[in-house]
Amino acid sequence: MTSSLFKQKLTYKVMAMGVALGICVSAQATSLITTETLADRGYAAAQLSLGIKYDVSGASAQDIAKAVYWYTKAANQGNVSAQNNLAYMYETGTGVEQDSVKAMYWYKKSAQQGNALAQKNLGTLYATGRGVTADDNQAALWYQRAAEQGEASAQYNIAILYQQGRGVEQDISKAVEWYQKAAAQGDRRSQTRLGILYYNGLGVVRDYNKAYEWYRKAAAQEESSAQYNIGLMYDLGTGFQQDYAEAIKWYKKSAEQGYDSAQNNLGVMYEAGTGTQQNYAQALQWYKKAADQGHANAQNNIGQLYQKGLGVTQDYKQAVYWMRKAAAQGNVLGQNNLGYMYERGFGVEQDYAQSALWYKKAAEQGNAIGQGSLGWAYYSGLGVTQDYAQALSLLEQSAQKGAAVGQNNLAIMYLEGNGVPQDYAKALELLQKSAAQNYANAQRNIGIMYVKGQKVAQDLEQAKRWFSQACDNGSSSSCQSYKALNGDKQE
Numbered sequence: 001m002t003s004s005l006f007k008q009k010l011t012y013k014v015m016a017m018g019v020a021l022g023i024c025v026s027a028q029a030t031s032l033i034t035t036e037t038l039a040d041r042g043y044a045a046a047q048l049s050l051g052i053k054y055d056v057s058g059a060s061a062q063d064i065a066k067a068v069y070w071y072t073k074a075a076n077q078g079n080v081s082a083q084n085n086l087a088y089m090y091e092t093g094t095g096v097e098q099d100s101v102k103a104m105y106w107y108k109k110s111a112q113q114g115n116a117l118a119q120k121n122l123g124t125l126y127a128t129g130r131g132v133t134a135d136d137n138q139a140a141l142w143y144q145r146a147a148e149q150g151e152a153s154a155q156y157n158i159a160i161l162y163q164q165g166r167g168v169e170q171d172i173s174k175a176v177e178w179y180q181k182a183a184a185q186g187d188r189r190s191q192t193r194l195g196i197l198y199y200n201g202l203g204v205v206r207d208y209n210k211a212y213e214w215y216r217k218a219a220a221q222e223e224s225s226a227q228y229n230i231g232l233m234y235d236l237g238t239g240f241q242q243d244y245a246e247a248i249k250w251y252k253k254s255a256e257q258g259y260d261s262a263q264n265n266l267g268v269m270y271e272a273g274t275g276t277q278q279n280y281a282q283a284l285q286w287y288k289k290a291a292d293q294g295h296a297n298a299q300n301n302i303g304q305l306y307q308k309g310l311g312v313t314q315d316y317k318q319a320v321y322w323m324r325k326a327a328a329q330g331n332v333l334g335q336n337n338l339g340y341m342y343e344r345g346f347g348v349e350q351d352y353a354q355s356a357l358w359y360k361k362a363a364e365q366g367n368a369i370g371q372g373s374l375g376w377a378y379y380s381g382l383g384v385t386q387d388y389a390q391a392l393s394l395l396e397q398s399a400q401k402g403a404a405v406g407q408n409n410l411a412i413m414y415l416e417g418n419g420v421p422q423d424y425a426k427a428l429e430l431l432q433k434s435a436a437q438n439y440a441n442a443q444r445n446i447g448i449m450y451v452k453g454q455k456v457a458q459d460l461e462q463a464k465r466w467f468s469q470a471c472d473n474g475s476s477s478s479c480q481s482y483k484a485l486n487g488d489k490q491e
Helices: 002-024 032-041 043-058 062-077 082-091 100-112 117-128 137-149 152-164 170-183 186-199 209-218 224-236 244-255 258-271 281-290 297-310 316-328 332-344 352-362 368-381 388-401 406-414 425-433 440-452 460-472 475-486
Strands: none
Touching: 002 082, 002 209, 002 297, 032 170, 043 062, 043 082, 062 082, 082 100, 082 170, 117 137, 117 152, 117 170, 117 297, 137 152, 137 316, 152 170, 152 186, 186 224, 186 244, 209 224, 224 244, 224 258, 244 258, 258 297, 281 297, 297 316, 297 332, 316 332, 332 352, 332 368, 352 368, 368 388, 368 406, 388 406, 406 425, 406 440, 460 475
16 A cells, blocks of 8 residues: 555645645746745745655655655645645655654644545554554544545545445445446556456456456556456456467566466466466476465475476475475465475475374365375374274365365275275275376276276276376386286386
């Protein structure tokens, strides 16, 4: 909010300067000397104009000090614009020592006299708790007053409060109303928010075309989040035909402005070769930009590149480093992957307790893969006390959500009859669901069932087929099993 606050402040100043100079100009332009003379004689409008002159120029610390001087003079005479601008100087520590109490004092002086921008700024202090105890009720009160005067950013902010139910009773319809008012004035954040509401059908009838229209309005003003959302619509094919090339175009527009989610998604496109030539170096570059901003998915994605050695030299320690960053932010993918690294001893000393701990963190967020992996830990007693009941509960939850790891691990319980009655038919059904997702362990386990003739007639050709699929999906033991059944000699 600070950057937009600054832009609005300067806009207001320029307007105020025009009004002030209009009081004292003749047909010819007023010189700086004349303005200074009027300011010295105590004309508040001239004092404000000089403050703006020095503030906007900002050529030196001396100029900023003069701006503060003249704002103070005008503010002490009750000039509402000068009071607002002086408050901003104190809020940001520009030309004066930063002082939130004085900022609050001058904003309130101006706001109480009806200055819409000061009312909005005062609302922001209450909303963020800067220089005052955070108070959503007060924030809503001041935003509402400014919004009713047509201040677009205040309309946006009061809409946010109505949408979230902060300081006011939650009312999505009122949020939409205020977003529309601000959007009609060209507020790109409100245009983006309207796009999101129409996309999700919140407070309005879901309408992808209207969502797209609002996103385009905001994107035309270089709103990076709107550009990202357009890219996402093309990426997913939501509302119109899927178009990866268009998705990349819009992701790139957003990413080049530093929008971290667009940078991550662009990385995903380059890694997978979706809509563009596969390029791991480009993927890493965009992931890194997002990861450096703290984007957890991007951090995890970098970890996976290092784990697999894609576009970089395989480095398990680097993989763990990035996965841990993601996991520490509560990212379930990072937590699961970090659990796997501890389970296998890749990049860290093998530690089943740590493995179970990270799987548990993911499982507690309802993540199906975490539930499936933690369920296996309880089944096998690795890192936790063996507990078939816990294992069954977790694996059923995971399998019901369609997680391949949960389906495979639950199948093993039924194959072995531990914690459940042995049931080869149930096991095969679960393995087939898991194998259909190209889960190598499930494909291998079906191969073993054909070798042993469990629920299926013994069929070594079928076993070879399943071992071959598992081998193609990275199961080295299945590669050996395939060779053994094929009669290949070891060299």
